[in-house]
Amino acid sequence: MINQYRIGGQVGKGQHGEVWLCEDTTDGNKHVAMKIVKRTNPRLDKLNMLRRKPQIPPSGHTPLTEVISETERQIRKEIAIMKKCRHPHVVKLLEVIDDKLRSKIYMVMEYLGGGEIRWKDENSCPTLRVDQTRRIFRDVTLGLEYLHYQGIIHRDIKPANLLWSSDRQTVKITDFGVSHFSYAQHLAAVGKDISKAEKYKEDMIFMDDSALSKTAGTPSFYAPEVISDDQYKSFSSDSLATPAQSIPRRQITKAIDIWALGVTLYCFLFGRVPFDPQDQSEFTLYRLICDGDWGVLETMGSDRVPTFGRDPPNTYRDTEGYTAVKLLGRLMKKDPSKRIGLDQVKV
Numbered sequence: 263m264i265n266q267y268r269i270g271g272q273v274g275k276g277q278h279g280e281v282w283l284c285e286d287t288t289d290g291n292k293h294v295a296m297k298i299v300k301r302t303n304p305r306l307d308k309l310n311m312l313r314r315k316p317q318i319p320p321s322g323h324t325p326l327t328e329v330i331s332e333t334e335r336q337i338r339k340e341i342a343i344m345k346k347c348r349h350p351h352v353v354k355l356l357e358v359i360d361d362k363l364r365s366k367i368y369m370v371m372e373y374l375g376g377g378e379i380r381w382k383d384e385n386s387c388p389t390l391r392v393d394q395t396r397r398i399f400r401d402v403t404l405g406l407e408y409l410h411y412q413g414i415i416h417r418d419i420k421p422a423n424l425l426w427s428s429d430r431q432t433v434k435i436t437d438f439g440v441s442h443f444s445y446a447q448h449l450a451a452v453g454k455d456i457s458k459a460e461k462y463k464e465d466m467i468f469m470d471d472s473a474l475s476k477t478a479g480t481p482s483f484y485a486p487e488v489i490s491d492d493q494y495k496s497f498s499s500d501s502l503a504t505p506a507q508s509i510p511r512r513q514i515t516k517a518i519d520i521w522a523l524g525v526t527l528y529c530f531l532f533g534r535v536p537f538d539p540q541d542q543s544e545f546t547l548y549r550l551i552c553d554g555d556w557g558v559l560e561t562m563g564s565d566r567v568p569t570f571g572r573d574p575p576n577t578y579r580d581t582e583g584y585t586a587v588k589l590l591g592r593l594m595k596k597d598p599s600k601r602i603g604l605d606q607v608k609v
């Protein structure tokens with residue numbers, strides 16, 4: 263037992279901790295999910311320290327106990343972001359238990375008993391019908407629209423982070439492990455001026471937009487602007503003449519989630535990722551994402567709805583295939599400024 267929660271079986275394991283199914287004995291033994299994370303992870307802490315500059319250096323007044331590890335900082339950020347979220351298509355954080363004695367943090371969340379979305383079979387054929395994909399896509403779009411309105415960039419939208427509710431009627435966005443809260447983006451979303459902002463002052467620790475320039479998420483779902491010049495361009499032949507430092511870094515915005523939503527939709531419709539290098543190398547993957555095109559199979563979904571190809575003629579305008587391929591094209595526009603917005607996606 264941890265407080266009122268009776269621990270059952272393990273449902274998953276992530277980079278930072280394990281997720282367990284629990285019963286809330288004060289609420290009719292209702293199922294909840296508990297993510298148990300250690301406050302420190304020496305291996306990850308060391309790796310992260312190498313990757314980033316400290317954001318808030320401990321001052322002479324900072325007690326030693328307040329100097330938190332990199333792992334704990336990430337967990338606190340994840341918790342702060344989840345606390346902001348109350349939406350039918352975003353996993354709900356119910357409670358946080360801080361166990362200082364065991365140096366652990368327990369995150370109690372609503373239990374999404376339907377598990378991960380199965381979108382391909384062993385032959386990489388799609389397992390979802392087009393109407394099922396449409397429903398899932400609608401749920402994710404609404405959840406993502408809410409996150410962006412809150413100023414949250416998820417940064418790891420992919421099928422594995424979309425879980426079914428127990429009744430399999432609803433899909434919810436989960437895993438805020440690499441998400442970012444930007445006060446500036448929140449104000450922009452609600453149409454306010456940053457200089458007049460007083461609220462959220464306690465979130466200063468999470469507002470450093472420079473952290474956005476660090477690559478995070480899952481490579482197959484990276485948007486072109488996420489692939490930093492030092493990862494791709496500095497190794498490309500052009501860069502022999504142009505040092506990587508001289509190429510300006512592109513701004514990372516919520517548009518990276520829209521791209522990842524496009525890759526996710528592609529996975530659901532075709533049972534494979536749009537950019538899949540034969541040599542399995544990360545460099546080729548980055549090149550394909552930045553400069554390559556994606557293919558369209560003749561049919562989409564397990565019900566094999568015709569697509570009419572990559573650039574279907576207007577005569578197919580009223581078909582589902584035409585609409586889906588056009589939508590994929592607008593979601594996966596290489597230039598983030600030309601990428602479709604969620605308001606148009608909904609239309």
Ligand SMILES: Nc1ncnc2c1ncn2[C@@H]1O[C@H](COP(=O)(O)OP(=O)(O)OP(=O)(O)O)[C@@H](O)[C@H]1O
Pocket residue numbers: 273274275276277278279280281295297353371372373374375377378422425436437439440
């Ligand atoms: N609220 C939940 N309800 C049911 N299962 C969940 C819930 N949250 C997570 N899981 C399951 O537990 C697994 C581990 O989740 P967790 O978020 O810790 O790790 P992850 O998705 O691998 O991310 P990371 O390694 O970045 O922390 C997930 O794959 C998911 O299947």
